[in-house]
Amino acid sequence: MSKELVFGHQNPDTDAIVAAKAFSYLQNKLGFETEAVALGEPNSETNYVLNHFDEPAPRVIKTASNEVDSVMLVDHNEAQQSVSDLGDVTVTHVIDHHRISNFETAQPLWYTARPVGCTSTILTQLFVQNKIEIPANLAGLMLSAIISDTLLLKSPTTTDEDREALRALAQIADIDVNSYGLEMLKAGTDLASKSDKDLVDGDAKSFNLGGKSVRIGQVNTVDLADVFSRQSGLEETMKAENAANKYDLFLLLATNILDSNSELLVVGEPKDVVERAFGGKLSDQNRLNLPGVVSRKKQVVPPLTDAFGV
């Protein structure tokens, strides 16, 4: 069995980085030879997490087939969110908590998807099932991923399994989840230090919806005004991204992590489908208030998918 690379999606968030490290650790214990890598640099939240638990960031790769024949995907499956040469390697394992789309293999594979808030929750269960101990610093990374994906268990994506995994990991890592979690989330909302491109595309994912190429970014903040005071610059950047990458539509979801409300900024077409998806009218400034919306996966992609009539 030759070496395999393990990685999460492009524009990695904390779960994408952490799940790669945790799954690689688990698979190596089970007898595989793997290396956790990443499809981009860690964001500021993830850097805070890695520093806090004194763990190195994974090596960043651009392509996989120059190094290995086979790969394992964590926290994603859609080809357009994965490594650019995914078609040239064999996917042997996937562990994920997203919908399945634009994913195909020639051979049977190991695939575990669960409708839970975070890949690291599923990983916690896999460690237990396989009776493999989670080291304290890895538990710290994994609980950080759960806090990040569920916004401290406040996102509607949160399940009892996430709560249970977080509790178990906090015990192993000996961490006060609430105080650590808020510090960690705030570390990801230091917007002043970020460029417009970072805000717009730092967390963005691509979706093929009804034949349209739709890009959806999300930025967390403790004050929506910190985002929209920069609206003209953000819009220019979104227009430029659309032109450069042939996206039809770019949505930027600005989310207040303190009160769990969001506002959407829309650039491109078809805007009427966006309005239909969320049952509201865009403002003159192409913005749409989305009270109670915090989850791209659960509250943005499904209504858009329906509205596009996919």
Next chain:
Amino acid sequence: MSKELVFGHQNPDTDAIVAAKAFSYLQNKLGFETEAVALGEPNSETNYVLNHFDEPAPRVIKTASNEVDSVMLVDHNEAQQSVSDLGDVTVTHVIDHHRISNFETAQPLWYTARPVGCTSTILTQLFVQNKIEIPANLAGLMLSAIISDTLLLKSPTTTDEDREALRALAQIADIDVNSYGLEMLKAGTDLASKSDKDLVDGDAKSFNLGGKSVRIGQVNTVDLADVFSRQSGLEETMKAENAANKYDLFLLLATNILDSNSELLVVGEPKDVVERAFGGKLSDQNRLNLPGVVSRKKQVVPPLTDAFGV
């Protein structure tokens, strides 16, 4: 939570019928409300199994959306192998041991695929993980599915996990695997009682390969001559099926379960791709010897997929 239907693929084999019954049993124990159904009548091997363990055949359905909003798939995922109105219902769970293809959801779901010989092997592991006891007659069905899919552990799809599950189930069901297994397999090879249509299409599955609609059937026998003495009738039926269903290519794999060799009968085009896939020339009678080939999934679909350049 409203009721969900659980079913395997069209033209059900023993694993498709049994896995639906076993997964439904497990999910009901876990708090879901489900009913195992089937997309066709049991074949003669499966009838032997159901009779032996005194279990009823599942109800046959044509469509799902007239009864339920949500379904659980076992032993398949490709839409063209599933219920005709799959697009009108939500798939909440999949348990399978095939490649993933032509499968897409709008929402995250529960999906467990393992590269093992039989869905019932994965189910055996799930019962253990969830600490749910397998009743003796259900264990009998599940071990029959493993014997069927792995041809008594002789297929190259067989893994250590299948061997272990079969051993555990045989203990619960109190069955002598070798003597029971051979009787069961032979019950599925009573070809004289079957029509040409039964032989050609009774176990057939559809695949989209390189833009072509490819139908692949398999018939088990204890003597290949029993199949090819009927070649002209089989070919006529395959031609008629191609015409009626717009298949480009129909492959019938006749497999001798005693010596684990197969011979392929080919009707339709492109024949040159079939020859390239298996590195051989078709005979005048459009047949190709495939020594050591017994698994459609592992030894037929992958080389075809490669040859079609998918």
